[in-house]
Structure formats: structure tokens, C-alpha cells
Amino acid sequence: MTTPSHPLSALSALSALPDGLGLPAGSVIAQGGAPLLWLADETAEPGSWAQLRPAAESAGLLPVLLHDTHGPAEWWTDRLLPGRMSDPEDHHVEVVLREYWEAVVPDEAEDEDPEGEGAELIAPFGRSWAGLAAPGAAGADPEAEAAGTAEALLASGRLRNPRLGLVPATRSADIPAAIGWTGPTNHENDTARLGAVLRSWEERYGARVVALGFDLLDLSVAAPPRTSAESLAVAAEHFAFAPDNIWQGAGSLREYAQELPGSRQWTFWWD
Template sequence: MGSWTHCQSAREETGLWPLLVSTPYGPGRPTALAAVDTLDLHAVLERDWHSYRAFQLRQLAAPQEPRTYRRASNPGTRDPGAPFDRWPGLAAGIPSSLAGADPAAAARTAIARLMAGPYPLPKPHLALVPATRSADIPAVMGWQTEAPLPLLCALLRSWEDRFGARVVAFDGAMMHVSVARPSRDADHATHLALEHVLTGADNINDGTVPYPDYAASLVDSALWSF
């Protein structure tokens, strides 16, 4: 924790972002940041929402499984998915003027939680990434994942601006993001959860957590994991 905090405080001098990784590995092939710069986030997410909405409607129209075959975690209902029948756009940002909404402090709190919380990051190592901003870390590192890195980094940049988000750790193909200004109410979290779904992350889209429950978990949540 001390080494991470020291590197965080020296970031402007060194140009290196500190990052926790669960296993040491060499960087992959970087994604050109020009691909992030030119990506139309609103247009791409709206396109992906149409695909998600078509899937959602097929799921809702399909006959329900017999009770004996329903998932144990959700035995009596089916996941309704996001409650939008048209693309709602991006969720509103939370003002940066809020007291205590410091992205650097939120990142330190998230690191402490990842190192000493109930589910600590296994065998954490410190990596230093030559990125201009936290959101570009996956692209600069050539993070090895099936996620489309230009879209992911563009969304992370938007979350930086709207919510004070910072990429703080990788655990294999799992990414952890600290959040200085999280959702404060259920309606906002319900809107924001759609952006999380559209990342394609397995832990959100595997069907084990119904959309309303996932959205509720985002209220006051200062650590997002994908």
C-alpha cells in the first residue's frame, strides 16, 4: 500500500500511473490511442444498446424454464433487464464540486480495500504504466482481454470526467475501478448500470445477478469491477 501511494503522489513527476496486478506479466500489444480519440462513444453505445435490447426482448418473450430448472439464485422470476425501451443516452455526471469527492483519495481507499478487504487481490504486484490518464491504461498496457479496448478506454475516459473514476487494478481479465463520485440514488444507478452492461463484462451479463439488483449495488459504490 505504501509503495502504491508513493508512486501515486509522484505521478505528475514520473508520468507513470501505479497499478496493482495479481500476477506479473509483460505488456501485450498496445492499442493505438488514436483509435480511442476518434471513437464516437455515444454512437457506439447506442448501436450496442440496440443489440442488447433485441436480446432482452427475445429473452422476455421466451417461455420460462420449469421451476425445477431455474437458477437457484433467482428461483421465481426472470431478469427484466434494463427498463428502457429506447436508448437513454449516458447517465448524468456527478458534480466534481462535492465535498470529499477526490479521485486520488478514492483510488487509495479502493487499493486498501483490494489489499485487505474480505476478498483481497491475490499476490498483488505493483506495475507502473506510462499513460497520460488512468483511462488509457488498458490500451497502453495492451491488456489481454476480449473487451474492445478502444470502446472500453473511451468509456473509462467518460467515467473519469463524470464520476472521478480511476483504473486501479487488474486481476487477470478482471478490472477494478475506483469511483470518487458514485451514484447517490436508485434512478441514477439504474441508468448508469446500462453502461456497465454494455461493457460486455461477464460478471454483469452472465445472468446470475438481475439488473435491478446490480443497479442497486451501484448506489454509493466507490469500487466497480468488470
């Protein structure tokens, strides 16, 4: 798990001196005596994401919004399992996505018609993993895009009980594994494997982890795919990463891909 050298002292400083760092009142969430993150006590309001910047820059912590939309209230008090997670560094994105793809694509042997519903769901792709999508073109500043996405989420009212959080991690993609987030547990028990994909999206699309719910993940995207072909390839990665986006959403990769060109926010959920 990727953390600063002294996360305890950094998080303790935030808890003891929130006023000096421009933060609202908050406390450190810990598991087994190990500090995982600092979390504000009160619900975040539009405009409050900027409060995290001074502390994040001075203490080497990264911002995130936690909320209890679609899940138990304040799930972060007892549903974080950092001991179950490995390190995203230990996993290769191609291997992870290939394994996910092979696990979630319809089994041809179970299809009465090999060219029927199962094949149509993943068209134009076959049952073998097609490889990574091409990187997005140079886009907006990723940190500015993350701030804008966070403020848009807060203003939308979609997040229930959102809290400002700060996590001891060196890159945004590592936030879920660093705190032991278990949102995708029905798809993947080791969130660090998903973290390997998030790292790749961070590099290829300027993605940043902005918000975590009980089973929801919101990313900002600074360099999204622009064309239909690029979006189809990204849609295949999204299906492998979070199949419920298609199974319980668009219904097929082609339909889902239509939502992606130019989209600067990606949302994932796991049932």
C-alpha cells in the same frame, strides 16, 4: 495510444534508479522493443501504493496494480497486445455504448414472450439505447479516492500476486489501451473502445483505473450515483460495458442497480 513524449527514457529511469525514486526493485515490461510499463518485482503489500507517487509525479507516469486473480500467473509477460489497440480519442462514448447495448440486449425475435425474461433483464429500459446517465454530484478527490481503493484492495487479500505498476499515459482511463490489455477480448478486441467509456466515467464520476487482472478491472469512483434513478441509468452503461456483471451476477439491471448508490468501487469482469 496516448503516451508521454519519451516513455522509453521515463521507464528506463525507473528501472535503473528505483532507489532514488523511492520504488522497490522492478523492471520494464516491453513488447517488440517498445516499453509498456514498469512493474515491481515483488508482491505489493498494504501501504505500498504511496510508493508510486514520487515516481509518478516526477516522470509523468500513472499508477496501477496488476494481479493474476482468475487468470494465468504473470499474464502480463505475454498477453499484452498494444499493436491491436487504437486510440481512445478516436471513439465516441455514445456510439460505443449504443453499439454494445444493441449487441448484448436480448433479441426480441428470439423471445417466446416479448415481456418475459429478456425484457425483465433490461427493465425498465427497452431494446433501444436510452443515452448516457447523468454525471455524479461533486464528490471526493479522485486521486485520493484511487489511493484509498488501492489500499483497500491490497488489504482485502482479493488480489492474487498484486504488483505495483507505472504506465506512460496522460490519464488513468487510457492505461488499459496503453499497455495493450486484452482482458475483455470475448466482448471487445480493441480495448481503446472501452477506454472511451472509461474517459467518460472519469469525467462524469471521477473514476480511476486502479487494478487490472487477467479479465478483471477495478475502478475507484469519487462521485458515484446517489439515487435509485441515477443508479439504474449507470447500471445500463455497466451492462453494455461488461454484460457478465449482470448475466453472471445480479441477473437483472434492477437488482444490479441496487448495488450502485454511493459505491466508490466498480468491478468488471469478462468471461
